Amino acid sequence: MVKLTAEEIDAQDAARLNELGYKQELKRELTSIGNMGMALSVVCISSGLTSLFAYGLNTGGPVVMVWGWVGVCFFTVPVALAMAEISSAYPTSGGLYYWAAQLSSRKYAPFASWMTGWYNLIGQFAVTAGIDFGIALMIGALINIGTDGAWAPTAGSTVGIHVAICFSHGITNSLGPRVMTTINTMSTVWQVVAPVVILITIACKAPTHQSASFVFGYYNNNTGWTMPGYVILTGLLQAQFTMTGYDASAHLSEETKRANIAAPVGMVMAVLVSAVMGWCFIIGFLFCIQDFEATLQTTTNFPVMQIIFDSVGRSGAIVLMVILILACWFCGFASVTANSRMIYAFSRDGAMPGSQHWHVIHQKTKTPLNAVWLSVLIASLLGLPSLGNSTAFSAITSVATIGLYISYGIPIVCKLLNQKQFTRGPLHLGVLSPVIGSIAVLWIIFITILFVLPPQSPVTPISMNYACLAIGLVTLGAGGRFAIDARVWFKGPITNLDAEFGQKKQVQESVDNHDDIHEKVALEP
Template identity: 45%
Template sequence: MDNDEIFLEKLGYKQELKRELTSFSNFAVSFTIISILTGINSLFTFGLTNGGPVGLVWGWTLVALFSGLVSLSMAEICSAYPTSGGLYFWSAQLAGKQHAPVYSWITGWFNLIGQVATTAGIDFGLATFILNVIASNNSDFVPVAWHNLLLYLAILVIHGLLNTFANKIVKFLCDVSVWWHIFGTLIIVITVLAGAPSRESAGFVFTTFNKDPTAGLPSDAYIFFIGLLTAQYTFTGFDASAHMTEETKNAAVAGPVGIVLSVVISFVAGLFYIVGLLFAMPDITSTIQGGLPAIFANSVGQVGSNLLSVIVMGAMFFAGMSSLTANSRMMFAFARDGALPFSNVWHTINPDTKTPVASVWLGVLLCFVLGLPVLSDPVRALSSGVPVAFTAITSIAVIGLYISYVIPVFLRLTISRDRFVPGPFHLGKFSPVVGWISVLWVAFITVLFVLPTSLPNDLNSATFTWENNLNYTGPMVVFFTLLFMAWWAVDARRWFKGPKVIERSVSDMEFPKVVEQQPSQATVTSAI
């Protein structure tokens, strides 16, 4: 056995997945799921409405800073426990034997729900984007909700087939995706700036604040913080590098570096993309009405807009594919420890491809279920927006994932502050400061993103509707939390004991020599 397999056995698991990913491939998975061309395009007009250019530029920078701190805290723990279970395994180890079951249960379910919602949001967004591009080229075609659902299902099935039969192709496409995003961003920005009939000023891009005067929100500061959703939604999914560690060589270093670098490079590329779009856009009102295609068409016409849209669709396709990959690995690990119904089914490996095929298709099924609310009005035109129920379920991706991100960080700072054994990637004396800032930031955004995005003065007025004015994210988060905690209280606490290797104390863990010369803290910091 090589050093990675030896270390995995010391953590209590045998090597089942095929370990063939390089450090670059591990980073590529997280970078692809973050996908600036998916997150920014999906919520660019939302950001323009809630904060305008100031919210997009400086909100992006603010969120990237705090998301980077969260990623550093996670990377430190990943280096100590590089397993597919990732966050929920970390929580179990850091909580100690007595509290391991409940903490790993909570972390695992928040992470699973957030991952499924993220995959669903990406693929549903891709289906919507494709239909809107078709409609922009054919005035006689009016896409409706059931069209969206069928195309969404087709995309999910394609991603499922790729993850079932073409693991090497998925790895190759993840690597390609990095360059697709980087060069695609460059091509889009250069093209729209070169073709724009006029360009906005630097003062407009960096100092203009915009809001919807009909929203009734209490202050400009409130509006700015609500607009942070554009950036925060984009900076999700970087835990994928942790879930892929059992398939990565030199995992104790490659996994944590992949987590951090995916955030850093996404910040730089995303800021470049946002600033370029703001300089090239015609005006705020027409951009809000027409979305990103309005900026494309304004600069290069309809044919050019179609070509640029292909770049965006490719990026979204890669993001959905990689998200399903990471999702299936997490469910495989969760089922390995008996935490899912019918765990024996989902914890199976294809003997030829060495991939968790059953978990792949469980992910496809759960994502499709999240899309079913569109059938409440199957002939509703896409131009009027997707049903609010689906939007709310997708919105909990941010809250679900980030809660699961910081639970092990919190445990590292409290219960295990004196017995945590770091891996080769660690923050040294900065670990507590970075960790507590991360915990406080997640507490802040958890409250922030359940607040209403519009507040009509009169609840009885004709302009108020529960569908358009109520933020369903909070109720949905509470509902799912009560659901899996009720299961815990009634039944699961009797049989779920956390990861099946939790018998050993963290202090008894012996960290093997994973690389010939372990990098120092200064070396790791310099690499980042």
């Protein structure tokens, strides 16, 4: 096999991007490991599992957390595989909404692309907000322990910390691709090292350990619902929210070398590594609980902090929480990066209000700065409802999960319905593709219905799951805008190859072989 030089690899990547209708504007700094690391950072078990640890303990308890994680990961793998196969064929920053357009019939391609883009965009905004709000909770818990309880986090202080964290991610994401690559390299290592260090430390230092029957079989229900089956299902949110964001590999395709291989591999590996590490993480923390009720009622408002404090004491808890917070900060950084690339790509195709502002590339840093700060602004604003609603955080995580998974599902459905239009890339599923795709779609439909249901009873304005309202507004808003006028001017992804001449051409839409043959025959004399 002939080994290509770096310049030849870049030329091949740029040529493939040209074939898909785009010119190379972003700098390709990410390797295969870097791409996987970015997806691994966005998934980040340290963030998702810890921020919803209290939710898990109250909604089914250890038995649901442990075995629910296994079930969720089992069905997440087919989703990742189905997306990876499409990513290998279409390595663009637009990712999912570009795929939906290419895999739909000519008539429905604009609508499929439009709705996919908006669901993905809203889901990414909510994911970024959820990650950074979780960090704010951690920092509040850390200060509480550091001051020996003299300072307790309030809703206002938590939101203030949340906004500050969002802005820190905006600043670091504005410094260019080299800084991004450096932080991403550190994050890739940290996402593996941090959980291992924390688990080994608390396991060795904990005064006592819970029994295996408690960890693998104890059921706890503080939701107010009396139906165990319902409680168990709603308890899956902790696992499914954590296992989101791996589409970051696709959104960074235009910044990744050999993207048609690196992006799909990065996507799947991020899910598999997170699945194994997440299960160990949950089990390790459950074994180290010293007093279950005291952990639930902790004054830190963060059970993971209480478990660490009870296991290693005040000084050790501060050190380990700093390690954990840093892992989560890396996660938020990667989430803003992926979110901004989606904004850049979607606005490049004219699909967002003010699109002309969001796809501008800063010439010095080669970064979509406006897109970065739009992501930061929206994520900051999404933290504000927590000032008046204690369940707003779980609603944000529901919106993130549902929004992202609907956007994952639409292109997979389009591919299943239009198999002949799909020209597979170097990595594909072969004859198993329809089966894996069907399993993925069924799972997405299931969790979409599940996570709009209220997790607490009685259902009041405070305990209501407003994810149903948020997803409904996105559906009506995006669908309504398309029906009113976007159906006239939005035709799906457009090229930017001639943008410097003030021209934009429609990407040639795929047609199936049958229609193609008939069109050619019709043109013959």
